[in-house]
Every structure is written in structure tokens, then in C-alpha cells.
Amino acid sequence: MFVNATALLPDGWISVEERLPEDDLPKNTKRLSIKVLVASSNGRRNGVRTISRQRWVTNCNPLEYHKWEWSRDAECITHWMPLPEPPEEEAYENLCSENA
Secondary structure: OOOOOHHHHHOOOOOOOOHHHHHOOOOOOOOOOEEEEEEOOOOOOEEEEEEEEEEOOOEEOEEOOOOOOEEOOOOOEEEEEOOOOOOOOHHHHHHHOOOO
16 A cells, blocks of 8 residues: 555654664674665655665675665655564553454
8 A cells, every 4th residue: 555655754654865774783793684664755656654774695605685675666766764573462462452
């Protein structure tokens, strides 16, 4: 599901020209994927959605990493933001017991 991206650009959105998600990771991280919320605009897929920023290992001894890339179907991404933390476990359990 896509939402109108221009209506949802409050503080917290980061321009891809300013920085990318991997810029916040430690320099020698072994992490291969970062899931974020992105805003895109290209006429076909305008909106907001979750997508991964990822890289691949090309050699196992020693490990060699490819550069970071957006996952497939990533077109004209203009802004991104980290995903929010999940709800507190206690609050989630209360919600589930109320709906049972």
C-alpha cells in the first residue's frame, strides 16, 4: 500500500542526498541489510513504504563486501527514515488479550 509521500514529509525524514542508512553504522560492520521507511516519487510508484538497503558478500576468505544498494523495485527514492521501535511487549499483550 502506498501513501501520498508529499503529505508525509515531517521532521524525521532524511534526504538521500544528505546521508544514507549505512552512514549511521560502525565503519567495519558485518551487517548486510537495513530495513527503513522510504518516500519515492517517479510517477509510477509515488508513496511511502518499507524497503531494505543491502549489500552482498563476494568472497568468504577474507570477507569482501559489495557496496550498499537499495533492494529491487527501489525507484526514485528521495527520503528515508529509520523504522520505529516495536511496541512495548506489555502493551502488546494487553491489546491482544482485549481483542480475544
